[in-house]
Amino acid sequence: MPDTAKKPSKADLRREDLRARLIDIAETRIRDEGLPAIKARELAREADCAVGAIYNVFPDLNGLIMAVNGRTFQSLGKVVAASVAAAPQNAPQAELITMSHAYLRFAAENTNLWRALFDLEMSTEMDVPQWYLAELGKLFALIAAPLARVFPNYTRHELELMTRALFSSVHGIVLLGLQKRISGVPLDKIEDMIAILLSNVTSQA
Amino acid sequence: MPDTAKKPSKADLRREDLRARLIDIAETRIRDEGLPAIKARELAREADCAVGAIYNVFPDLNGLIMAVNGRTFQSLGKVVAASVAAAPQNAPQAELITMSHAYLRFAAENTNLWRALFDLEMSTEMDVPQWYLAELGKLFALIAAPLARVFPNYTRHELELMTRALFSSVHGIVLLGLQKRISGVPLDKIEDMIAILLSNVTSQA
DNA sequence: AGGCTAGTCTGAACCTCGTTCAATGAGGTT
DNA sequence: AACCTCATTGAACGAGGTTCAGACTAGCCT
Numbered sequence: 503m504p505d506t507a508k509k510p511s512k513a514d515l516r517r518e519d520l521r522a523r524l525i526d527i528a529e530t531r532i533r534d535e536g537l538p539a540i541k542a543r544e545l546a547r548e549a550d551c552a553v554g555a556i557y558n559v560f561p562d563l564n565g566l567i568m569a570v571n572g573r574t575f576q577s578l579g580k581v582v583a584a585s586v587a588a589a590p591q592n593a594p595q596a597e598l599i600t601m602s603h604a605y606l607r608f609a610a611e612n613t614n615l616w617r618a619l620f621d622l623e624m625s626t627e628m629d630v631p632q633w634y635l636a637e638l639g640k641l642f643a644l645i646a647a648p649l650a651r652v653f654p655n656y657t658r659h660e661l662e663l664m665t666r667a668l669f670s671s672v673h674g675i676v677l678l679g680l681q682k683r684i685s686g687v688p689l690d691k692i693e694d695m696i697a698i699l700l701s702n703v704t705s706q707a
Numbered sequence: 708m709p710d711t712a713k714k715p716s717k718a719d720l721r722r723e724d725l726r727a728r729l730i731d732i733a734e735t736r737i738r739d740e741g742l743p744a745i746k747a748r749e750l751a752r753e754a755d756c757a758v759g760a761i762y763n764v765f766p767d768l769n770g771l772i773m774a775v776n777g778r779t780f781q782s783l784g785k786v787v788a789a790s791v792a793a794a795p796q797n798a799p800q801a802e803l804i805t806m807s808h809a810y811l812r813f814a815a816e817n818t819n820l821w822r823a824l825f826d827l828e829m830s831t832e833m834d835v836p837q838w839y840l841a842e843l844g845k846l847f848a849l850i851a852a853p854l855a856r857v858f859p860n861y862t863r864h865e866l867e868l869m870t871r872a873l874f875s876s877v878h879g880i881v882l883l884g885l886q887k888r889i890s891g892v893p894l895d896k897i898e899d900m901i902a903i904l905l906s907n908v909t910s911q912a
Numbered sequence: 913a914g915g916c917t918a919g920t921c922t923g924a925a926c927c928t929c930g931t932t933c934a935a936t937g938a939g940g941t942t
Numbered sequence: 943a944a945c946c947t948c949a950t951t952g953a954a955c956g957a958g959g960t961t962c963a964g965a966c967t968a969g970c971c972t
Contacts, residue, residue, distance in 0.1 A: 516949090517949085541928090541929070541930090542929075542930060542931080543928095543929080543930095546952095551950085551951090552950060552951045552952055553930090553931085553951085553952065554931085554932080554933085554950065554951055554952065555949090555950060555951075556931095557930095557931070557932080558949065558950070562930075562931075563930070563931095623886060660903075663896065663899060663900055663903065664900075664903060666880075666883070666884075666892065666900060667880055667900035667901075667903060667904045668904075669883075670876070670879040670880040670882070670883040670884065670900070671875070671876035671877075671879050671880060671904060672876075672879070673879045673882075673883060674875040674876050674877070674878045674879020674880065674882065675871075675872055675875040675876060675879065677875070677878075677879065677882075678871070678874075678875040678878060679871075679875065681828060687871065691868065694868060695868055695869075695871060695872035695875070696872075698865075698868065698869060698872060699872045699873075699876060699908060702907065702908040702909075703904060703907040703908050704907075721920090722920085746957090746958070746959085747958075747959060747960080748957095748958080748959090751923095756921080756922090757921060757922045757923055758922085758923070758959090758960085759920095759921065759922060759923070759960085759961075759962085760920085760921060760922075761960095762959095762960070762961080763920065763921075767959080767960075768959070768960095
């Protein structure tokens with residue numbers, strides 16, 4: 503028997519339990535009230551532990567938020583992947599639009615969680631964790647596949663550039679579109695913007 | 708004689724002087740060290756006034772940052788407008804690319820100031836001030852003009868949608884492009900992404 | 913000039929946070 | 943049971959934005 507993971511001692515179990523509980527609580531709080539609702543004392547009260555206990559399980563509150571972001575990123579990936587799987591289009595343009603609309607939908611329905619994904623990135627110029635880039639890579643791969651069919655004679659390099667460009671574009675449209683319902687754009691207009699943009703980009707002359 | 712602005716009393720002058728001084732200091736600090744470098748006590752020390760004095764001149768630190776953002780937004784507008792004026796292209800596609808590259812350049816050279824423009828928006832869900840929308844409107848107008856020549860039979864509505872979509876797209880590309888030199892994209896690759904995107908969008912089949 | 917009033921200016925004090933750490937206590941080992 | 947080890951606790955620390963009662967001016971009236 504390999505004993506690399508040998509003792510799930512009682513303490514370890516408690517630790518894992520607390521960790522999971524904190525992530526759940528933080529996720530709910532971010533979903534409902536946004537990142538600023540993550541306060542050490544409130545989390546401790548709700549998780550029924552001491553403030554210091556949080557720091558036994560996470561290096562700091564950012565660490566906790568990153569854990570939530572991990573979950574969010576995975577949900578996002580699943581939703582986008584599912585959108586194409588559910589409605590198999592043979593036209594790659596349609597696939598791109600479907601995925602983008604799924605992205606918009608996810609962002610609109612989970613605005614605070616989705617924002618947290620990018621807000622942390624900015625404030626702390628720390629090293630991006632592995633899984634972050636990995637998840638982003640998965641998203642990119644989803645985009646690159648239909649794109650390769652639209653532009654069959656792009657080099658690998660051009661394709662990658664286009665993938666980034668399109669992802670960033672859709673991200674930008676969603677970001678500014680969701681910002682401020684004031685002076686703002688209703689959801690279906692945002693959908694239209696994405697569709698028009700993608701149609702035009704992918705309509706080879 | 709209209710006396711709507713009748714008394715520039717000594718107190719008013721001091722107030723205006725302090726206000727201007729604070730904006731200068733804040734601008735420099737944001738430019739050099741980003742938004743988190745805006746601390747009441749440090750500002751007061753550097754401006755040689757009491758902490759409380761700041762609150763006589765601005766409602767809070769956000770108000771000060773908004774004042775800096777006002778300046779930044781104007782510079783940005785000027786730079787973008789100047790870019791097309793300097794190199795008068797007759798092809799509207801080229802104009803769009805020129806302006807977008809000017810936008811990228813400004814964002815790259817004044818990253819912290821440029822970020823402050825959008826970071827505040829997010830954190831405080833307050834009412835967007837007049838001039839903010841006005842400046843944004845000016846930017847949109849700059850884009851809409853060449854765009855109208857590319858798509859002469861778009862309705863006013865479609866044109867507006869397209870304008871927003873393109874601005875948001877370029878913004879997204881710049882935003883994600885400048886984020887993290889790590890795993891990142893060098894400036895001229897970002898330029899390429901913008902150019903490719905805009906070319907494809909504006910090449911009518 | 914001498915006061916009187918309506919402000920401004922001051923900075924100590926208040927409050928809210930994230931984070932730490934000496935003291936406590938529980939788990940596991942002999 | 944006695945001992946050692948390490949997790950856990952929560953009061954205390956430091957940093958930051960904001961406030962406010964008192965000190966202080968500047969302009970104005972007599």
